[in-house]
Amino acid sequence: MKKLSVSIIAHNEAEHLDKCLESISWADEIIVVDCESNDNTVEVARKYTDKIFSRPNLPNLNLNKSFGIGQTKGDWILYLDPDERVSKELKEEILSCIQHPASSINGYLTPRKNHYLGKWLRWGGQYPDRQLRLFKKGKAKFLCEHVHERIQIDGKIATLKGYLEHYPYSTINELLKKLVFYTDFQVGYLRNKGVKPNLFVAWRYLFWRPGTRFFRRYFLKLGFLDGYPGLLACLHDLLTEIFIYFKLWEERKK
Structure with a gap:
């Protein structure tokens, strides 16, 4: 029998973690890697596993994600974020799949169904939002990329029909909190690449990127069909780009 390991990293995710772990119990x-949480994340994790590791809350998330999958013993690994749940x-x-895998498939x-304020977003490019999360041990690694780390697979990849449930933004406050986190992370990435605020960067982040992203998601990809949550998702994309520029500009002024 092939064994399945699940790896999760978490920082102050007590609110989401219980339902996530219940879905893969x-x-x-x-494996739960706790990154300096100061809420009940560890206590929630202990209800489901004794394999809990403590790590610094590093800005390069790929390091802790790589650490997590490195602790696994199973033949196959499923990586999840704490705000995700595995459907039946x-x-x-x-x-x-893990008991009868195709010989050439390693991932x-x-x-993934994304939920904003409790509503599953079907439009605006939000679905199917395919994620590479299941892979054979020793055949995958997290690449060092900004914000959302990409998994690189050594071998072929297939697509499943079953879906993940994703609850990134249950409230407006949660959305604003994550907006600050992700824009800080992206600004750090741009800073390391030597990007500085100038007329070209201002045009790109204040007008071109937010304008084209909003138009594409809300109108071309029919995001308006998801009502106010769909509008919020598209505005979130727009504001992300704008805040990135102003944070770069703010840093330059100091």
Whole structure:
């Protein structure tokens, strides 16, 4: 029997972690890497596993994600974020795939349903939002990229039909909190690349990128069909680009 390990890194995710871990409580092994949480994240994790590791809350998230998958013992690894949950359909498909995998397949993409303020967003480019999360041990690594780290697979990749449930923004306050975190991270990435505020960068981040992203998601990809949550998602993309520039500008003034 092939074994499945689940790896999760978390920082102050007590609110989400319980439902995430409940959705994968059937896994053979659960690894939780706690990154200096000051809420009940560790206590929640202990309800489901004793394999809890403490790490610094590093800005380069790929380091802690790589550490997490490095602690696993299973033949296959499922990486999850704390605000994600595995659906029953995906559970059954994962169990089938790891026991009877195609010989050349070392990783699987899975669709993801993104929920804003409790609503699943079907439009605006939000679905199927396929994520590479299931992979054979020793055949994957996290690349060092800004904000959302990409997994590189050594071998072929297939796509599952079962889906992840994703609850990134349950409230406006949660959205604003993560907006600050992600824009800080992106500004650090741009700073390290030597990007400085100038007329070209201002045009790109204040007008071109936010304007084209909003138009594409809200109108061309029909984001307006998701009502106010759909509008919020598109405005979130727009504001992210604008805040990135103004944070760069603010740094330059100091």
